[in-house]
Amino acid sequence: MSVLVMKFGGTSVATLDRIRRAAKRVGREVANGHRVIVIVSAMSGKTNELVGYVNETSPLYDAREYDAVVSSGENVTAGLMALTLQEMDIPARSWQGWQVPVRTTSAHGAARIEEIPDDNIRRKFDEGMKVAVVAGFQGVSPEGRITTLGRGGSDTTAVAFAAAFDAVRCDIYTDVDGVYTTDPRISEKARKLDRIAFEEMLELASLGAKVLQTRSVELAMRYKVKLRVLSSFGEQDDAAGTLVCDEEDIMESKPVSGVAFSRDEAQMTLISVADRPGIAAAIFGPLSDAGVNVDMIVQNISEEGRTDMTFSLPTDQVARAEKALLDARAAGGLDFRDLVSNMDVAKVSVVGIGMRSQSGVASRMFRVLSDEGINIKVITTSEIKISVLIDRKYMELAVQALHDAFELEKAS
Amino acid sequence: MSVLVMKFGGTSVATLDRIRRAAKRVGREVANGHRVIVIVSAMSGKTNELVGYVNETSPLYDAREYDAVVSSGENVTAGLMALTLQEMDIPARSWQGWQVPVRTTSAHGAARIEEIPDDNIRRKFDEGMKVAVVAGFQGVSPEGRITTLGRGGSDTTAVAFAAAFDAVRCDIYTDVDGVYTTDPRISEKARKLDRIAFEEMLELASLGAKVLQTRSVELAMRYKVKLRVLSSFGEQDDAAGTLVCDEEDIMESKPVSGVAFSRDEAQMTLISVADRPGIAAAIFGPLSDAGVNVDMIVQNISEEGRTDMTFSLPTDQVARAEKALLDARAAGGLDFRDLVSNMDVAKVSVVGIGMRSQSGVASRMFRVLSDEGINIKVITTSEIKISVLIDRKYMELAVQALHDAFELEKAS
Numbered sequence: 090m091s092v093l094v095m096k097f098g099g100t101s102v103a104t105l106d107r108i109r110r111a112a113k114r115v116g117r118e119v120a121n122g123h124r125v126i127v128i129v130s131a132m133s134g135k136t137n138e139l140v141g142y143v144n145e146t147s148p149l150y151d152a153r154e155y156d157a158v159v160s161s162g163e164n165v166t167a168g169l170m171a172l173t174l175q176e177m178d179i180p181a182r183s184w185q186g187w188q189v190p191v192r193t194t195s196a197h198g199a200a201r202i203e204e205i206p207d208d209n210i211r212r213k214f215d216e217g218m219k220v221a222v223v224a225g226f227q228g229v230s231p232e233g234r235i236t237t238l239g240r241g242g243s244d245t246t247a248v249a250f251a252a253a254f255d256a257v258r259c260d261i262y263t264d265v266d267g268v269y270t271t272d273p274r275i276s277e278k279a280r281k282l283d284r285i286a287f288e289e290m291l292e293l294a295s296l297g298a299k300v301l302q303t304r305s306v307e308l309a310m311r312y313k314v315k316l317r318v319l320s321s322f323g324e325q326d327d328a329a330g331t332l333v334c335d336e337e338d339i340m341e342s343k344p345v346s347g348v349a350f351s352r353d354e355a356q357m358t359l360i361s362v363a364d365r366p367g368i369a370a371a372i373f374g375p376l377s378d379a380g381v382n383v384d385m386i387v388q389n390i391s392e393e394g395r396t397d398m399t400f401s402l403p404t405d406q407v408a409r410a411e412k413a414l415l416d417a418r419a420a421g422g423l424d425f426r427d428l429v430s431n432m433d434v435a436k437v438s439v440v441g442i443g444m445r446s447q448s449g450v451a452s453r454m455f456r457v458l459s460d461e462g463i464n465i466k467v468i469t470t471s472e473i474k475i476s477v478l479i480d481r482k483y484m485e486l487a488v489q490a491l492h493d494a495f496e497l498e499k500a501s
Numbered sequence: 502m503s504v505l506v507m508k509f510g511g512t513s514v515a516t517l518d519r520i521r522r523a524a525k526r527v528g529r530e531v532a533n534g535h536r537v538i539v540i541v542s543a544m545s546g547k548t549n550e551l552v553g554y555v556n557e558t559s560p561l562y563d564a565r566e567y568d569a570v571v572s573s574g575e576n577v578t579a580g581l582m583a584l585t586l587q588e589m590d591i592p593a594r595s596w597q598g599w600q601v602p603v604r605t606t607s608a609h610g611a612a613r614i615e616e617i618p619d620d621n622i623r624r625k626f627d628e629g630m631k632v633a634v635v636a637g638f639q640g641v642s643p644e645g646r647i648t649t650l651g652r653g654g655s656d657t658t659a660v661a662f663a664a665a666f667d668a669v670r671c672d673i674y675t676d677v678d679g680v681y682t683t684d685p686r687i688s689e690k691a692r693k694l695d696r697i698a699f700e701e702m703l704e705l706a707s708l709g710a711k712v713l714q715t716r717s718v719e720l721a722m723r724y725k726v727k728l729r730v731l732s733s734f735g736e737q738d739d740a741a742g743t744l745v746c747d748e749e750d751i752m753e754s755k756p757v758s759g760v761a762f763s764r765d766e767a768q769m770t771l772i773s774v775a776d777r778p779g780i781a782a783a784i785f786g787p788l789s790d791a792g793v794n795v796d797m798i799v800q801n802i803s804e805e806g807r808t809d810m811t812f813s814l815p816t817d818q819v820a821r822a823e824k825a826l827l828d829a830r831a832a833g834g835l836d837f838r839d840l841v842s843n844m845d846v847a848k849v850s851v852v853g854i855g856m857r858s859q860s861g862v863a864s865r866m867f868r869v870l871s872d873e874g875i876n877i878k879v880i881t882t883s884e885i886k887i888s889v890l891i892d893r894k895y896m897e898l899a900v901q902a903l904h905d906a907f908e909l910e911k912a913s
Contacts, residue, residue, distance in 0.1 A: 105557055139577065145517055147584040154587070157595050158580035161573040165551065168570035172559040175566070183569050187599065188645060233600060 096247035099133035101321035131162025152197035163224035186227035193228035200236035241302030252312035266320035267331035361426035508659035511545035513733035543574025564609035575636035598639035605640035612648035653714035664724035678732035679743035756855035773838035
């Protein structure tokens with residue numbers, strides 16, 4: 090018995106008519122001989138409505154009650170999807186998280202799935218059920234309370250079910266038809282990728298390409314779940330969408346697979362910091378305590394015992410970071426002359442597993458930007474990624490120039 | 502530890518603001534030293550929206566999926582009520598039916614509560630929780646699926662919790678401020694009753710006074726739950742509303758407590774039926790098989806071996822009843838000359854436990870109607886009720902005349 094997992098996001102189940110269209114896709118996979126586990130999100134807009142109720146009722150809400158309220162949207166879609174499939178004469182039933190049960194940690198609002206026993210659903214499959222419809226995004230804590238997995242959590246639900254049922258594939262139906270070499274709104278030359286490696290997808294997801302929840306990609310990588318991203322709209326064939334898979338299943342030989350970017354980065358510089366051993370800890374300790382997520386860090390060459398320290402962070406954490414650093418200076422643990430924040434920056438990254446075997450990617454990237462007259466403020470690299478911080482006004486130019494330079498519009 | 506049950510209907514929790522007003526009432530009872538179990542309905546309109554989704558998806562729906570979908574509205578209100586109470590610094594948490602668990606039969610859409618274990622909630626009370634907020638209208642079947650109790654089921658949830666926790670009282674907050682001697686829209690002399698006996702309330706509920714679900718009154722009577730109906734709107738004191746209680750707790754000595762009426766009754770007459778033993782079975786057997794709920798029955802005096810048979814039934818079952826009787830005649834099991842239906846009738850009833858001890862109520866009722874020139878078509882009586890079928894155009898006149906004659910505007 091081969092199990093296929095299909096996940097439909099909020100826009101794919103936004104109306105009864107769209108639920109019917111999604112159910113038809115499920116019906117085709119049943120006709121292909123699969124048992125299908127369908128993971129559904131809430132109808133788009135419903136979760137936001139519920140979150141709005143909670144925030145208006147209690148700005149500092151009890152996360153357990155938040156979860157009890159916001160999880161209800163998925164329950165509605167799951168029941169409606171099961172009814173729609175039944176109308177098509179496909180044996181189906183719905184499952185809420187606690188019914189499976191999807192066992193999670195007690196970290197309400199951001200719970201992690203710990204275990205999905207497969208016996209209840211398998212027994213129903215054995216009795217003739219063809220489709221199990223499961224409410225995504227939710228689970229149940231060891232205390233028997235409802236938990237949610239955080240925004241985008243239905244992707245993670247889908248991958249976790251695919252792992253638990255050893256599924257042949259996990260298809261994520263969404264409002265885009267796959268993963269692109271870059272955002273088509275920035276570069277019209279953007280090309281849909283047929284395949285992408287888990288590690289590349291992870292870098293892209295965390296860099297701001299909002300196709301899949303990062304955690305779902307981590308989970309798919311760990312459990313070797315074949316993950317496919319494809320559109321709920323328009324006709325599909327088996328080769329549709331983008332397959333996120335193991336590195337060895339990828340044939341492309343290019344050093345770079347995609348160009349990512351993020352506008353939500355700010356740059357902060359501490360000027361004339363007294364340079365001494367332990368200075369990095371004196372700066373980043375207080376920031377960490379204040380919950381600031383520092384990304385890139387550059388320390389300038391030290392002169393006469395003083396140095397400048399530059400780092401990047403999410404724009405919405407700048408005020409918190411400034412307070413933490415000024416407090417640290419006032420407390421005497423940190424000595425700097427000035428603190429300068431710059432919100433008009435952007436991060437641009439090239440990502441590709443090919444970098445492991447092909448050298449010269451960094452120097453080529455820097456030359457391309459230099460030729461366009463774009464100044465690089467900060468650089469970070471990983472094994473399969475090079476990121477630069479630049480003035481935000483040059484972001485689109487940089488993305489297009491890099492897309493051209495690495496010939497991403499051409500399939501290899 | 503004295504437990505009080507408070508139930509808030511859909512209009513009482515229709516907005517976040519109304520939920521706050523309801524929470525304030527709960528807070529006052531907590532301040533009075535009670536532990537409170539709050540039963541909530543869905544925000545008004547929500548359940549209808551969900552029922553609409555189901556009906557549009559699947560006209561002949563799977564009742565198990567119907568229940569999974571329509572129960573979600575109560576979950577939202579329960580979480581929001583708990584959050585609102587927490588904002589007022591009152592320790593509270595929400596419970597969905599399966600979490601208590603509210604164990605029911607598997608009769609989806611019209612399940613009966615079988616058991617409510619009190620240990621989970623009592624343990625939380627012992628740990629300092631002051632209010633348990635429970636989603637009304639729902640439970641869980643022996644198979645672990647979500648059930649609902651039928652429309653108005655939250656009243657039944659409330660009474661069942663009051664019985665399970667041996668509550669001091671069960672307060673039903675609704676959009677009317679109690680039970681009246683008759684509908685104030687029909688008679689401006691209608692007076693709110695301070696107390697009414699369970700059996701009177703049962704007769705009134707089934708006669709069309711839509712204040713409480715009939716099943717909740719039956720349950721309260723069986724378990725001796727003191728039931729109070731009162732309004733969520735406007736200020737309340739302890740004597741507010743109407744207390745539904747045991748007969749021995751009632752001081753009123755009037756023979757009649759209230760005048761009820763129903764417009765949804767039709768009269769049907771079979772003319773010239775061959776009168777023979779078993780004729781009633783030949784008529785009412787096919788009607789029962791067709792799901793027709795016959796209420797009042799009159800058989801005229803038989804002459805020359807033939808008789809007329811008149812009965813009343815809900816207006817929306819007339820077509821079905823006609824078909825059943827004509828089919829029975831065609832099949833040869835029943836012989837009558839003509840079938841006449843009359844939709845322009847109404848049922849008017851006087852109800853009162855005082856009838857048991859005071860005679861002459863029926864003759865007084867008939868004289869009052871006669872004095873107003875109102876012809877009585879059918880009569881039925883029980884120990885505490887007399888009902889008559891009359892022309893619908895006289896319904897308001899009959900109600901007002903009876904209300905005057907039995908002096909219901911005066912407290913006894």
